[in-house]
Amino acid sequence: MARRDIPRRPDGGRSDPTDPKASRQPSAFRRWMGRLFMWGLGFAVLGVVSLAVAVAVTTQSLPGYQGLKSSQTGQMIVVRAADGSEIVTLGPSYGKWIPYERIPQPMKDAMISVEDRRYRSHWGVDPIGIVRSVMVRVEKGAWRQGGSTITQQLARNIFLNNNKTFGRKAREWVLALALEQKFSKDQILELYLNKVYFGGGAYGIDSAARKFFGHAGEDITLPEAAIIAGLVKAPSRYSPTADADAAVGRAGVVLKTMQDNGVLTAQEAAAVDFKKVKMVSDTEGQNSARYFTDWALPQLDILLPENDQPIEVWTTLNPIMQRAATNAIAGFAPKGTQGALVSVDRDGAVLAMVGGTDYVTSNYNRATNAVRQPGSSWKLFVYLSALEAGYTPDDRVVDEPVTIDGWTPRNDGGRYAGEIDLRTAFAYSKNTVAAQLGNEVSFGQVANMARRFGITTPINTLPSMVLGSSEVRVIDMVRAFASVQAKGMSVTPYGIRKVTTTDGEVLYQHRPESQQQLVPPYVAAGMTDLMQTAVNIGTGRAAQIGRPVAGKTGTTSSNKDGWFLGFSSGITTGVWMGRDDAKAVAGLQGGAAPARAFAAYMKVATAKRPVEKFDTELKLPQWQLEPDDEAMQGSPDDYFYVDEQGNLVDPARRQNDRDTDTFNPDAYPADQQDEAPAAANDDFLNRATGRQGERQTDPPIGSRARPIPVN
Template identity: 70%
Template sequence: MARRDVPRRSQDGESSAQHRRESSMLGRWVRRILVWGAGLALLLALVITGAVLVTARSLPDYDRLKSSQAGQMVVVRANDGSEIVTLGPSYGKWIPYSRIPQPMKDALVSVEDRRFREHWGVDPVGIVRSVMVRAQSGRWRQGGSTITQQLARNIFLNNSRTFDRKIREAILALALESKFSKNQILELYLNKVYFGGGAYGVDSAARKFFGHPGDQLSLGEAAIIAGLVKAPSHYSPTADAQAAVDRAKVVLDTMVDAGTLTPAEAADVNLKAVKLAAEQGQNSARYFTDWVLPQLDVLLPDNDQPIEIWTTLDPSSQRAATDAIASQVPKGAQGAMVSMDRDGAVLAMVGGTDYVTSNYNRATNAMRQPGSAWKLFVYLAALERGYRPEDRVVDEPVTINGWSPRNSGGSYAGQIDVRTAFAYSKNTVAAQLGNEVGFGAVANMARRFGITTPINTLPSMVLGTSDVRVIDMVRAFASVEAKGKLVTPYGIRKITTTDGEVLYSHRPDPQQQLVPDYVAAEITDLLQTAVNIGTGRAAQIGRPVAGKTGTTSSNKDGWFLGFSSGVTTGVWMGRDDARPVPGLQGGTAPARAFASAMRVMTAKRPVEQFDTQLKLPDWQLEPDDEALLNNPDDYYYTDENGNVVDGQQGDGLGGYGPGSNGQGPGGRGPQGRTPDDAIPVDQDGLGTGPVGPRNGQSRNAPSAASDDLLDRATGRSRPPRQQPQDRRAQDWQGY
């Protein structure tokens, strides 16, 4: 009997048919996926191509990309061109591709993008390798960004790690590759990549870390710089020299692996022998730059391009000033020094003993009492009123409106000349002179010579009870050195672009005569005597020096200010909390610091003798004298407190500074008037009324106004005012 297996054939046939149908369907889906994938890929390629083309067309040209920078760079240079400090991003000089050392190019390409010459801006091989390392290690250990992508990020994007940023970075990289050559891209990268410490570009990094231009890099230096790109702060040679050396070894090994360096050449590199440049910017010169840089807001208010500031600072003078303060300042105290050339150029500025510990600039910001250094203005006022260095005065106890000054040591010399009284800083003589010429006249003289801080007109002001700044006092002494002409301190000679274009150049102010030249000669005579035989003997330097000491009560402040061979220097020492400093006197540590610095500052200058013999033989109003006196019609009158009398209008240049309570110059008039009398002054508050007595004899000067006018202006019939008591300077040393 035959077997019936038809059903079995039918079942197998159906299975086969089903299999064929499933295979056909899978094939159709595969084909669909391939077609759609190809279509999408084509569409994506078209989109990317379009985006790249559009981006490439919108990219700046090469010159604009070269000039684009992230923030303003400011390089501050000394008067010899040496760099003091670089602030903000530093880009150095642009180095063309042909001048970039080949080891630098090879090192960077080897360690950052070995396939740089083969890809189109985005490296698929690098991306795959990065993903594989990520899968093996569990974290991103190797970046897939090319040099072109890094350049795109540095110029156009930020450092955020978003997918959107990576897409834009890739498109920009492709656009850059389509528009510029490989050499141009590498040139841009090497001149713009950040190497740490504010240094952008090879030249800036080479100057910062090795002290020379970027086109002079050795193989070892190139390896160190190339190693910085991965982590600039971690591998910085100034922060961790060993880490920088270790990273440079990795760079050299990578160069060997890439075939740009032989093993023998790599072995010959002694990385530890690479000499690093000294770290710049945190020394005492920063006090000077802190004073100079805010002036840019006035000199170049709208500038945002990289600039170089060429200053007046003299490196040797700055070192001498720094060493002098550090070696002479008493323990626990602070010190400040300013040195100025005869045209006002600031040669040195020290604002404290250590900038890193305290960046407070005591040379320009601190206000301290000057002690007997203030007598410069007392004697200037007396000399202008007719006194002479050889005139006789009496050193004896004196009381002025209840205030009784005393000399250091409590002794009195009796009858002496003005020169001796100044040389030995006799307080009683200064008080008598100030009382005679008028305390307001002394204040006006200080104003005239550049004191900008408030000035009181109480009797004790002649001993320096008004706070002053070091730089203002140096300016005043410099104006004396300039034969009575106004000297304005400045610190910037010129400002240029990094390409040398001059944006600003200092122009000297028109000369203004503050006192007649014979008055300047006479005060110089007194200042020179104070150094030769008086309280300033410690300031002698083997050539003519003129100067004055200053010491305040309880030895809280010590000063010495003086000049020689065209250089004027002022020194202050004391505590920031104004507590006494045992043994501190102007004639000790400050005078020694002055001498120490000035020996260096004047060493290469010719010896100059002071002209102290200028005389005005007979009183006469020559054209220059008339210019000093101004227009008599501009006079107005004040009482002894500086108040304008009888409603006369003045400009408020009085005892407490411009516009303070509307007070005018104030002060006492010539000898023989009552305390309520007034003195005539011009509208600038220069106290140019009748000249005071000299040794009991008045000069035959023209009267500024008639007696009737003076009577009406001063209100002689009114009862005299009571002068306020002033005992604040009872204990002043008077040095």
């Protein structure tokens, strides 16, 4: 029988393999896990103690209830035009303080349901809400749902800012817990409803009720409460005076949340009729200058990030030009369409901005936010690329059918003019010529030119891009045209000249940005020549104002968009018209309503400015004055020849006769003739020495990509 090895006991005997004492010995892994658990428990206890101490200290330092009631948040901002007149005053508007007992119950229920449904059960911070927010973040890849309670929002509104940092969030938690320790739930809700911001400068439910519905906050009805509660998430987006449909839509979400929270029955929610709600018209908002202030004022967060004192913002807006711009868009935009206009001075100062036909109906700024196809106005970048590549306005091209990579562009009306010059092709917006130019210089180069001139939206490089298939913003296109007027120098639009305190102390002063040369001046001059012709005899004739104007029309397929952009007397203006849903508009063309609106505005804008003639003289570089086949070789004086022994031959020793078509070795001194044998063939030498040999006429445009001059 085999012998079993049994471990010996210390006393010399053998131990039982089933000894319970031996099985109770912990493994190394279990010992480490135990230690980690104890460490974690210790850190957790330490964290809880630290948090408790922080909350206790904060609770003791908090102001009393009356002190919190009297505190005010928000910043008063007086916005002034370029002439110093007041455009608008923005800032806090506090209504009458409403005690908790007199706040309408629908208002309390609506706010708790939509902002913090577990308000009555948490201690200021809602762990369930935080976990839900994190789960949505993991699932969606972005923060779509906040975890802030009403108490946290109150702490942030009174004591903190909106910076999204973990440090600020930690302080917010401590303050929220401290508020819950010091005040009752009813007191916190009273503070919140009387202090929360509802947009339009209105703080508190009384101010909001008076601003939006024309009555006191104590008389708020259920549908009004739903509208007001819906504003907290995004006051500007859901403002009843700016976008009534958006406000009602958001209010419907609030009612559904109230129903889910058990404070409304399905019948009560269904019985709400928002059509019976009478909203106060925001007469101040009818001023289209609000489009401008909506664009300019957010820049204060960058210019003066830490400032919260009352300030005056001195802008570039010209009141006379702004009124003219408003009238031009309202007067010429076809029925059922929207319009936008941006006008800048030669230094980039925005003189006028209109983002729609009516700010009250829609505060969406189409001048700075909307992206639409520019149509033929995009040809600015095609022709800039061509001029930079060596073309001139007088070069002859051929307007004829062409197919590029399976794409066949057509001219308006299907007509082709045959052989014309570049100036005429641009003036009459010939699509086939633009397509061939873009194909030769490369569509990527056209895209680079657009990016160079300030286009910030995505740009495709398909052949059809030359006709404006990439969407752009009005303000970006105006910036590009302004840079052409500035003789190829970059122009950056800006709207704030300076910011001062109410006592006159200057907090910020605009400083001109260093300009960059985007294209040589002769390229800008050539482009101005083309655009002036487009207004004089081409598609932009309706934009004439009795003084030199350079510009370009743009019309997209099916007449969905109409553009005119141009400049005169140092002012560059762009006009766009179309429908927000991008549906076709009968008769809408860039050379019609947009060009007429441009002219109506520019007659007013340039009235007090001297007439300026355009500098369209083409001061071309020397290389461009040579024939194309020779220009690529550079200056003759830049060449050195190498003899058969590899020795450099000084160009100063070349005495060849430029009137002959053969190299003349006798031009060298007798003692040097053996040192100067031709190191290349005659054709190379003819080009290198600049002699005018017999020019070879290349096929005209249409036969190949490049439209070269036809003699």
